[in-house]
Amino acid sequence: MLYNDHFGIYVDVAMPVEDKSKSLLPFLSSPKLLPDESEVEFQSGLQSLLSELDNPSPLAVALVSQLNECLWWIRRHTVDKELLLHEAMARLLSKAGSNWMGSGNSALSVALEHYLDGSAHKDEVDFIDQALTEANLTLPDLRVRAFKDASRHIKMVDDLIHRQHQTIRHLQRGIDSIDYKSRLIKRMDLELAALESKQSAKGALTLDDESS
């Protein structure tokens, strides 16, 4: 059993939700994960979404799998927004500290990343403190300026997140229509069965009348 943070529930990762021989998923390319992402977490998200379906048909499962991927992309893009800010902060510091440019932007980016994580070594802390002093900035000031500097790219990432939300809406409408269709078919089957039984009852009555 795994705890899913997104839905706040425990999920059985190996929970069987469909007849594997009728699944569409083996014929579709599967969503790929980045090297540092957890496959188990991804699968647990998928299983918790599938558990929401009353009677999952293969097509509904395929659509839910796409929906899970969209949620995953939203997560990635949200992390990217923070990374964009870090990138812009490193760029601003590097611009301001021309006398130690020799050490390169990459070293500064790495040191800043560790500094913001709180996992920086003493050397890295000194390095960033010196850079901030030289630039005559505090960390909040730097963040504000970086936000302004990176606003164009942050807007792009917002567009990407918005697109994933729109895609989720489309997928949800598709899943609803499959669900509605299967209910409709079931209802029509029941009505047909009722009509047939009514018809056979009528037939029996007619036969009784004729015989009497």
Add this chain to the structure above:
Amino acid sequence: MTMNHRRSLANRRNALKSTGPRSVAGKRASSQNSRKHGLNSPPDFESSLEYRALVDLITEEGFSAFACADIASGLLNYRRVMDAYYDTYTSPDPVDEFLRDVNVKASNPIFSELLSPSGSEPQDVREMAAFFAGMQRQERRKGGPVSRRSADTHKLIRYQRNGIARLSRAVRQG
């Protein structure tokens, strides 16, 4: 100035004189240089095994033959877009750290040294410095790896929009 710095600038200057590929294989390879994701080329799903398997499985759900074909190709098309989306996201244009960090003004003596065998004028040195400065501006404008991958992925939004609209329409009308 280090030797590496001098060599990099010389290599970049010499690369400007390149006349491009000469062999057939080289020309064929370079003809694909501008290919980004391949989403503009028309796909041929109908002849694939996956398409036929999908159509068979979707038919069992009570959709009409036309709807099954639409849904199967919609699904395959959507996966094609999302695969390209992932590839674009994971392989953005690499950052040219040398060009981004080089001090173009301080490199002027190297430019004049590189140009001196051809009897260059100070004007030539200025032009070369301006050329490198322009390339550096472009490189810096692109930003770091996260900015690049965001910008590259942003270009695929319209493909994703069209792909999901097609799939959703096929499912709802089926």
